[in-house]
Amino acid sequence: QKEVEQNSGPLSVPEGAIASLNCTYSDRGSQSFFWYRQYSGKSPELIMSIYSNGDKEDGRFTAQLNKASQYVSLLIRDSQPSDSATYLCAVYAGGTSYGKLTFGQGTILTVHP
Amino acid sequence: SQTIHQWPATLVQPVGSPLSLECTVEGTSNPNLYWYRQAAGRGLQLLFYSVGIGQISSEVPQNLSASRPQDRQFILSSKKLLLSDSGFYLCAWSSGPYEQYFGPGTRLTVT
Numbered sequence: 001q002k003e004v005e006q007n008s009g010p011l012s013v014p015e016g017a018i019a020s021l022n023c024t025y026s027d028r029g030s031q032s033f034f035w036y037r038q039y040s041g042k043s044p045e046l047i048m049s050i051y052s053n054g055d056k057e058d059g060r061f062t063a064q065l066n067k068a069s070q071y072v073s074l075l076i077r078d079s080q081p082s083d084s085a086t087y088l089c090a091v092y093a094g095g096t097s098y099g100k101l102t103f104g105q106g107t108i109l110t111v112h113p
Numbered sequence: 114s115q116t117i118h119q120w121p122a123t124l125v126q127p128v129g130s131p132l133s134l135e136c137t138v139e140g141t142s143n144p145n146l147y148w149y150r151q152a153a154g155r156g157l158q159l160l161f162y163s164v165g166i167g168q169i170s171s172e173v174p175q176n177l178s179a180s181r182p183q184d185r186q187f188i189l190s191s192k193k194l195l196l197s198d199s200g201f202y203l204c205a206w207s208s209g210p211y212e213q214y215f216g217p218g219t220r221l222t223v224t
Contacts, residue, residue: 043216088157094210099213100159100162100172
């Protein structure tokens, strides 16, 4: 059973702080990793994808991947109240053409003013 | 640019009634298409995926079915709804084993 684990939270950070969201996965052969943001009552929105070890930065977001430790994280710098949402980690383990993603249960992030 | 539509946005149906949810994608050809369900406070459960017209694979046995009558159209159906079918139904597309993009979703309540 391929698993993706996230701390369910809630994670509460003050406005302007760095929010750190973590995700571990069980399949060592996993190839692609994604972070989605889901506001309450809305559908998931892709915010980051990462395919190789190291850091990938996009604006206030940084994704970090460590395949040896089977660990992927998302850092949100200068957190804003509008960042309050559930963050879903998704992993593609490879081996199929249809690209089945395995999702974690999500981490609820609250940014308070 | 690509756009994905779902309708209806919300639906309230009695137990035992039929269901038809529709998803269409614009701006791309031969996409992979997916149906997910998200129960309240739960994660995303993949229900069906399709890599082409008429090609449907089921991930979870249940009273739901899916069809893909056209390249960019994906339909989720049921002949008789159960209470446990309530949830947030999401359609997604991808161009291969890469990022998936979700539609706005259909919130289904079975009463």
